[in-house]
Structures are given as structure tokens and as C-alpha cells.
Amino acid sequence: MRRSWPEKLILTAPFGWMIALFLAPLAIVVKISLSQSALAQPPYTPVFDLSSGFAAFFARVGELSFAAYASLADDNLYMDSYLSSLRLAGLATVLTLLVAYPMAYGMARAPARYRPFLVVMAVAPFWTSFLIRVYAWIAILKDEGLLNHVLIALGIISEPLHIFGTDWAVMIGIVYSYLPFMILPLYNSLARQDPALLEAAADLGAGSLARFWLVTAPLSLGGVIAGALMVFIPAVGEFVIPDLLGGSDTLMIGHTMWTEFFDNRDWPTASAATMVLLALILVPLAIYDRLRIREFP
Amino acid sequence: MWRGTGAFRLTSLLFGFAFLYAPIVVLVVYSFNASRLVTVWGGFSTRWYSALFADAQIVSSAWISLRVAFLSALIATVLGACAAVALARFERFSGRGLFAAMIMAPLVMPEVITGLSLLLLFVALDIPRGLGTVILGHATMGMCFVAVLVRERVEGVDRALEEAAMDLGASPAQTLLRVTVPLAAPAIISGYLLAFTLSLDDFVIASFTSGPGSTTLPMRIFSAVRLGVSPEINAAATLLIGVVALCLALYGAAHVLMQERTKKG
Numbered sequence: 001m002r003r004s005w006p007e008k009l010i011l012t013a014p015f016g017w018m019i020a021l022f023l024a025p026l027a028i029v030v031k032i033s034l035s036q037s038a039l040a041q042p043p044y045t046p047v048f049d050l051s052s053g054f055a056a057f058f059a060r061v062g063e064l065s066f067a068a069y070a071s072l073a074d075d076n077l078y079m080d081s082y083l084s085s086l087r088l089a090g091l092a093t094v095l096t097l098l099v100a101y102p103m104a105y106g107m108a109r110a111p112a113r114y115r116p117f118l119v120v121m122a123v124a125p126f127w128t129s130f131l132i133r134v135y136a137w138i139a140i141l142k143d144e145g146l147l148n149h150v151l152i153a154l155g156i157i158s159e160p161l162h163i164f165g166t167d168w169a170v171m172i173g174i175v176y177s178y179l180p181f182m183i184l185p186l187y188n189s190l191a192r193q194d195p196a197l198l199e200a201a202a203d204l205g206a207g208s209l210a211r212f213w214l215v216t217a218p219l220s221l222g223g224v225i226a227g228a229l230m231v232f233i234p235a236v237g238e239f240v241i242p243d244l245l246g247g248s249d250t251l252m253i254g255h256t257m258w259t260e261f262f263d264n265r266d267w268p269t270a271s272a273a274t275m276v277l278l279a280l281i282l283v284p285l286a287i288y289d290r291l292r293i294r295e296f297p
Numbered sequence: 298m299w300r301g302t303g304a305f306r307l308t309s310l311l312f313g314f315a316f317l318y319a320p321i322v323v324l325v326v327y328s329f330n331a332s333r334l335v336t337v338w339g340g341f342s343t344r345w346y347s348a349l350f351a352d353a354q355i356v357s358s359a360w361i362s363l364r365v366a367f368l369s370a371l372i373a374t375v376l377g378a379c380a381a382v383a384l385a386r387f388e389r390f391s392g393r394g395l396f397a398a399m400i401m402a403p404l405v406m407p408e409v410i411t412g413l414s415l416l417l418l419f420v421a422l423d424i425p426r427g428l429g430t431v432i433l434g435h436a437t438m439g440m441c442f443v444a445v446l447v448r449e450r451v452e453g454v455d456r457a458l459e460e461a462a463m464d465l466g467a468s469p470a471q472t473l474l475r476v477t478v479p480l481a482a483p484a485i486i487s488g489y490l491l492a493f494t495l496s497l498d499d500f501v502i503a504s505f506t507s508g509p510g511s512t513t514l515p516m517r518i519f520s521a522v523r524l525g526v527s528p529e530i531n532a533a534a535t536l537l538i539g540v541v542a543l544c545l546a547l548y549g550a551a552h553v554l555m556q557e558r559t560k561k562g
Contacts, residue, residue, distance in 0.1 A: 003387075006470035011387060014380035014440065018399040021437040025414030028421050099316065102309030109306055118310070120549065125317050127491075127548075128541045129498040131515050131522075132534040136320035139327065139526045146323060179317065230405055237407020239501055244522060254409045261413065274413050281407070288405060289398050 026278075033068050033271035068272035077256060078273060082280065084251040088167060088242075089235035092174035096182045096231050097224065099175055104186035104223075105216075108193075119187065126180040134173050134244050141169050141245070165247030173241040178234070182227035189223025190216070222291075229288045233281050253277050321538065328531035345532040355517055355533065362497055362514040365428065369435035370492035376436070377443025377492070378485050382473065384444065385451040403441045411438065412505030419506065426508030434506040435499060439492030446491065450484035451477060483551045490544045490551075497540070 003011075072078045107118045125133065140146045141164040148160040163169050193216065201211045239254040246252070253273065261270035328346075332339025349355055380400055383390075390396075403411055415434050419426055454477055462472040478485070500515040507513060514537070521530050 004469055006473070007387075010379045010473075011383040011390060014376045014383065014400075014444070015392070015396050017376055017437065017440070018380075018396070021415065021418070021433060022399050022403065022411070025411075025418040028417045029410075029414045032417055099313065102306075103313035106306035106310040106313070110310070121314060122317070124545055125321065127494050127545050128321065128538050129515065129534070131498065131500050131519060132324070132537060133320065135518075135522050135526075135530065135534065136324040138522070140320060140323065142526075176316070176320070233405040234407050237409050239407075239409050240519075254407055257409060257413070267417070270413065271417065274410055277407065278410055285402060285406070289401055 029271045029274055032267055033275050034065055035068075035268050065268075068268035069276075071269055072272050072276060077251075078253075078276075081251045081253040081256040082276065085236050085238075085253045085277075086280070088170055088252060089174070089232050089238070092171040092178075092235055093228050093232045095171060096175045096178055097228060100179055100182035100186055100227065101224075104183050104190055107183070107187050108190035115191070119184070122183045122187070123180050130177060131240060133177055134241055137169070137173055137176065137245060138164065141172070164245065165250075167246065167250055169245040169247075170242050170250055170252070173245045174231070174235045174238065177241065178231040181230040185226035185230065186220060186223040189220045189226075193219050225287075226291060229284050229291075233284050233288065236281055237277055324531055325535045325538065328528060328535040330528060330531075333528060345528040346536075349529050349532045349536075352529070354512075355514070355529075358512050358514045358517040361428065361511055365431050365435060365503075365511075365513060366493045366496040369432045369496045370439055370489050372432070372436035373439030373443050373492040373496075374485060374489040377440035377488055378447050378478070378481070380440065380444040381447035381451050381481075382477065385448050386477075400441050400444045403438055404445065408438075408499075408501035412502045415502065416505040426506060426511070428507075428511045430506040430508070431503050431511055431513065434502045435492075435496040438499070438502060439495055442491050442495060443485075443488035446488045447481055447484045450481045454480045483554045486551045487548045490548050494541050494544050497537070 103122065107115060107122065110118055138145075142148075143160045143162060143164060145164065147163070148157075151157045152160065163172070197215050197219075198211050201215050206214060237254040238252060239258050242250050242252040242255045243258075246255075254277075257270050257273040257277070260266050260273060329341050329343065330337075330339055331342035331344065380396075384393075384397060384400070387393075412434070415430075415437070416426075418424075419430050424430060458480070459472050459476050462476045463469070467475065498515060499513075500519050503513045503516055504519075507516065514533070518530055518533060521527065
């Protein structure tokens with residue numbers, strides 16, 4: 001099919017933009033992760049300078065430096081950061097599911113006229129500043145914060161709970177920040193289910209728990225997977241949450257990489273760390289792409 | 298309708314929404330606290346708001362953020378709408394899979410990756426960092442969200458309407474401008490608002506792409522937050538939430554409009 005020039009423009013403008021500002025930058029990260037760090041501005045020795053011609057380009061392939069990747073493997077800080085990020089993001093994803101499922105279930109089974117309102121209410125916090133929502137938890141979780149005040153006043157605890165500055169605070173932050181991303185796909189998969197299936201199960205003698213475990217839960221699996229991916233993938237590389245809510249012993253790769261980049265100014269190592277992070281999320285990212293998940297707040 | 302297991306559902310809704318909104322309510326309430334301490338209520342006061350407006354750095358950063366959000370959302374909306382039409386209407390073109398993946402990935406990819414890669418691009422091309430580079434970064438991020446939002450709407454547009462226009466002699470471009478775009482207008486408007494608020498809120502990408510003189514409001518807030526909780530930040534946060542609530546109300550209006558059109562269509 002031949003396309004007129006306005007149609008070509010509609011395609012090439014965003015396509016070209018994404019290649020220039022999404023794909024090409026990632027290629028540059030790969031390039032810099034393979035160069036050596038230097039005390040210069042910018043702080044790395046360039047590899048692959050096309051201006052010196054293709055022959056020189058290929059000659060330099062031999063000079064590629066895997067020093068940045070080797071230093072990642074040597075440095076326990078990086079290994080620990082990756083493992084800790086995967087663990088915290090994984091646990092937080094499970095917690096988010098546990099919080100979101102009853103909510104999404106309640107929303108999907110609410111009287112039809114309330115449902116659009118409930119969806120808007122569940123999604124609205126996503127629109128307000130992420131930074132501010134994380135900040136709000138500092139005042140709540142601190143040792144002398146609101147939560148401890150309330151719990152002590154109610155007589156539930158006598159000593160303040162030490163949550164702020166721990167991995168728990170980071171997980172609470174992730175659950176809170178990414179909750180809308182989990183609720184929406186769950187709600188959509190639950191609301192789409194045919195109520196006749198539950199009636200049929202009831203007619204066949206299934207109790208309410210059996211109906212949930214054998215009918216509702218398996219049918220919502222698609223929503224669970226979509227929601228889990230939309231929480232887990234961004235949470236692995238989270239920077240703001242561990243920085244504001246975590247403590248000095250909280251390790252997350254987004255934070256480690258940020259420090260390497262801005263404070264230590266070791267760009268090759270930071271680039272290599274970013275590439276490894278991308279490699280870690282590549283499989284979930286590919287599944288996400290395959291599922292064509294379009295349910296975002 | 299709340300019979301039987303209804304009590305459980307009602308409780309989970311109540312607890313869920315309390316969890317979602319309590320921190321925001323606490324934040325807003327304490328921005329009007331006369332006391333500097335977060336846990337002590339010292340009476341109602343708007344002193345932190347006056348302190349905020351007297352802070353020249355905060356005010357100038359707020360203007361920078363608004364300018365960046367206005368312009369980047371504009372670019373994001375045009376490009377995102379184009380991408381949406383391309384994905385919804387052009388079934389076959391080379392690189393379709395790559396294009397779709399590039400539009401989808403930034404929605405979930407950790408922002409540190411996009412931020413770092415953009416910075417390295419600007420350094421490699423020797424582009425001085427400033428307002429322009431932040432706008433480029435936010436436009437790239439925003440267009441993906443706009444594209445996903447508008448694509449759904451364009452796919453919902455009845456093809457027969459477009460075919461009718463073509464039968465009556467309209468060129469594909471005319472059909473697009475006179476039929477498809479007006480029908481997708483509510484989604485395009487809400488896409489703009491989403492891109493605007495995302496840009497206004499973004500901290501990570503702005504930190505990587507900004508230069509001297511282009512410190513955005515979230516960057517300013519972040520460095521203040523690192524020093525601890527303060528009522529001024531609560532006041533700034535409350536104002537930001539107010540702006541977003543306004544955008545959300547407009548978005549809601551656009552949504553209602555969209556549904557009315559769907560009913561008529």
C-alpha cells in the first residue's frame with residue numbers, strides 16, 4: 001500500500017524521535033560501558049569514533065574494555081545491590097498484590113453505578129507527584145512520626161517501632177507508589193468475568209470459597225501477571241524510594257548507580273551497572289511487551 | 298448489593314482507600330500547621346505558604362517546571378497522537394514490532410535507565426544541558442503515555458466513518474484531520490494533561506538532563522526533603538496536588554465528553 005506524504009510523516013516523526021531519543025541513547029550507554037574511565041570531561045576515554053573512518057573503527061574493536069563489567073563482578077557492593085533490589089522489588093510486588101487484590105475485587109463487585117467513580121479514585125493518586133507521595137511517608141514512619149504517636153496513644157505499643165530507614169519502609173513506599181498499577185489490571189480482569197460462571201459453580205454445589213479459588217482466582221491470573229510486571233519492572237530500578245525512606249544499609253541498584261554516576265563520577269561503571277540492570281529486567285520486559293499490556297492508570 | 302460477602306468487600310475498599318489517601322490528607326493538613334513540628338498541631342496557619350512565595354528559588358523553579366511541562370506536553374501530544382494513529386491504522390510497516398516495543402517500554406522501564414542514557418546522548422553530541430534538554434527528555438517520556446491512551450481511542454473509532462469520508466472524495470490526510478482526530482479529541486486532550494502532570498512531577502529524568510539554571514521544582518523539593526520534613530515542603534506539595542487535582546477534574550470532564558460521544562456515535 002502506497003502512503004501519501006502526510007501519512008509517511010505521521011509514522012516517521014514519532015519513529016525517528018524514539019530512535020534518536022530512546023534507542024540511540026541506549027546504544028551510547030553500551031558504548032560508554034565498554035570504555036575506560038578517565039579523569040577528564042566527560043570522564044571516559046571514547047571508543048568507536050566514526051570520524052576516523054571504518055578501518056580505524058574495526059581496529060578499535062580489539063581495544064574494547066570490559067574493565068567496567070569486571071569491576072562490577074569484583075565489587076560486592078554491586079552484586080549485593082542487584083540481589084537486594086530483586087529481593088525488595090519481588091517482596092514488594094507480592095505485598096502490593098495482597099493489598100490490591102481485595103480492593104480490586106471489592107471494586108469489580110461493587111454496584112455498577114459506583115464502579116467508574118471507584119476506578120477514578122484508585123487511579124487518581126498516580127496523577128499526583130510520586131516524589132510527594134513518598135515524602136508523605138517520612139512524617140508517618142519516622143521514630144517520632146505520626147504512626148508511632150497514634151499506636152502509642154492507642155496503647156498498642158509502648159516503644160516506637162523502628163520502620164523509617166529500613167527495608168520495610170522501602171517496601172511500604174513501593175507498595176504505596178505502585179498500587180494503582182496493580183489495581184487497574186486486576187480490576188479489569190475481575191470486572192470482565194461473566195457472573196454466570198459463578199452461578200453455574202454455585203448450582204454445582206461450590207461454596208463461596210471454592211467458587212473464589214476455582215473460578216474467580218484462575219480467571220484473574222492475566223490481571224495478576226500484568227499488574228505484577230507493572231510493579232516489579234520499575235521497582236527494581238527505583239531510586240527515589242530507597243533514597244528517601246531507606247537507611248544507609250538499604251541497597252538498591254538504582255541508588256548505587258546514581259551514587260556512582262553523580263558522586264564518584266565513574267561513568268563507565270555506572271553505564272555497565274545500568275546495562276546489567278537492563279539485562280535483569282529484559283525477560284519481564286519482553287513478557288510485558290508480548291502481553292501488550294495497555295492497562296496503565 | 299452489599300449482602301453476603303459484601304461486608305468483606307466493603308471493608309477492603311474502605312481500608313484500601315484509607316491507605317491510598319491518608320498520607321496525602323496528612324500532608325495537606327500539616328501544611329496548615331502553625332508549629333514547625335510534624336507531630337504537634339499548633340493551630341491553623343498559612344505562614345508556610347507566605348514563606349514559600351517569599352522563597353525566590355522555589356518560585357523560579359516553579360516557573361521553570363511549568364514552562365517545561367507546557368512545552369514538553371505539547372510535543373508529547375503531537376508525536377504521541379501520530380504514533381497512536383500509526384499503530385492503530387497502519388497494519389504493516391517495517392519495524393512495527395520495534396516501534397511498538399519502543400513506545401511500550403518507557404512506561405515501565407526504570408527512569409534511571411532512560412535518564413542516564415539521555416544524559417550520555419547529550420554529552421556525546423556536545424549538546425549543552427538546560428531547559429531544552431529537559432523538555433526533550435520529558436517529551437520522549439510523555440509521548441509514550443499519550444500514544445497508549447490515544448491508540449485505544451483511535452482503535453475504537455468506527456472505520457466506516459473514515460471510509461465514508463474517503464468515498465466522498467476526502468484524501469487520507471483530510472480524513473484523518475477531519476474525522477479521526479476530532480473523534481479522538483477527548484483522548485488527545487487527556488493525553489496532554491497526563492503528559493503535563495508527568496512532566497511537572499518528574500524528578501529522575503530532570504536530574505539527569507538539566508543543567509545550570511534549569512533546576513525544576515521537584516529537584517528543588519528533593520534536595521530540601523533530603524534535609525528533613527519541613528512545613529514549607531508540605532505547602533509546596535499541597536499546591537502541586539492542587540494543580541494536579543485541577544488537571545484531573547479537567548481530565549474527568551474530557552472523559553465524560555468522550556463517553557457521551559461514544560454513546561452518540
